[in-house]
Every structure is written in C-alpha cells, then in structure tokens.
Amino acid sequence: MPSDIIFFDGVCNLCNGFVQFVIRQDPKGRFRFAALQSEAGQALLATYGLTPPAGAAELDSVLLLSGGQFYSHSSAVLRIARGLGGVWALAGVGGLLPRAWRDALYRFIARNRYRWFGRQESCMLPTPELRARFL
Template sequence: MAAYSYRDDPSVPAFPDDRPIIIFDGHCVLCSGFAQFVMRHDRAGRFRLMAAQTPLGAALYRHYGLDPVDYQTNLVLEDGLVRVKSDSSIRVFELLGFPWSLMAAGRVLPRPLRDALYAIIARNRLRWFGKREVCYLPAPEQRDRFIL
C-alpha cells in the first residue's frame, strides 16, 4: 500500500500521525507489558500508542486487511507506512536506541522464520501470559502519548 493510504480511507478517522504509533492488543498481558516497556524506555517520547480495541485501532486493522478482533500482530505506523509481525517489534527496538537497538540483529534471520516464531507467540500469548479484563490504560502523565 502507498504511504499514508489510510488518509484516503473514509472508514479510518483522522488521527495525529507525526510520530511512530504502536497499535497493540490492550487485553493481552504480553502486549500491554510491551507497551509499558516502551513507555519506560522511550525517554525521547518518540512513540504514541493505541490499543487495537479502540474504534480507530479496529479501523486500521481492517484497512490493512487484518482481523479487527483477533489481533495476531502489533502494528507500527511510521511515516505513513505499516510494519507488522517481527518487523514491527524490531523497528520499535531500533527506535528506542542503544542498548535496545541491538535487537535489530534479529534481521539476520530470514523474515519467514522470524514471522513464524512471531506467529507461534501471537497464537499462544493469551494462554501463556494471560488476558486483562480491561484494556491497559496509561498513567495520567502518559496520556498525551496515547491515542484513545
């Protein structure tokens, strides 16, 4: 898809996209933990975050041809382009800077292998790590970094 293609999709409401956005399953303990990890280590405030369960999150999943209910991947939107599966996670670590950027070494593995490992974790994440009854919500001082 072309960069910023969601801007031309009438089913996707307008939203601030001037910074990278991580869209994650807010009910998943692992995914919410990853969001909290990003909030702790993103000292530059580079990322915005959004729960996939929001109307906008669901619209973006649909826009990219993904199931808007069964979240098998996080999305990372950056400069109007989407990254999914292992590429989304690696990109987050790259942007967090050193030492987290060392995780980009995972790119040496072929994408099909990385994505197969990602899919195993995604498929089993709720059974292995649990599910929240309520979506993860940011602390008051973090709310400006969330798109709700």
C-alpha cells in the same frame, strides 16, 4: 519528527507489558500507542484499510505505523527496538534471520500469548501522565 504509532492488543498481558517496556525505554516520547480494540485504533486502521471484517480481535500482531507505512509481526518489533536506540538497536541483528523464520516464531508466541501470559477483561487505562501518548 511525527510520532510513530504502535498498535497493540489492549487485553493481552504480554502486549501491555511490551507497551510499558517501550514507555520506560522511550523518555523522548517518539512512540504513541493505540489499542487495536479502541475506537481511535479501529478508525486509524480503517483509514489504511487494515481492519479485518470481524474486528480487531483477528489482528494478532503488534503493528507499527511509521512514515506512513505499516509494519507487522517481527518487522514491527525490530523497528521498534531500533527506534528505542541504545542497546536495543542491537536487536536489528535479528533482521539478518530470514523473515519467514522470525515471523513463524512471532506467530507461535502470538497464538499462545493468552495461555502463557493471560488477558484482561478490558484495555489498560493510561495514567494521567501518559494519556497524551495514547490515541
């Protein structure tokens, strides 16, 4: 089965924490990762026509590429949780809420993520053991 790719804001502390969480919960390596600001991330997004004119900084969502389809906002997070399996699959219950509500909460957190969690000057560098999981 091909890996699903999680695109994330590489300078956001919340996003980097989310990536570290997924890595810890995904020992089989189902998910791979690409920072939205990286050359590989930008190239793959452009292939699918998803790069905004001003660059990746305008993308304020975790994106998931799974089975050739992109998912964003709360849908991406819920699909990632289900993909982790185990107790995390129970997060799928959140899908029972109307998408407009889920995405409104997601956008509220995304708008405030730098203020609440901070940001880094540059994208995180994966350890040598994890490098193969990053594009």
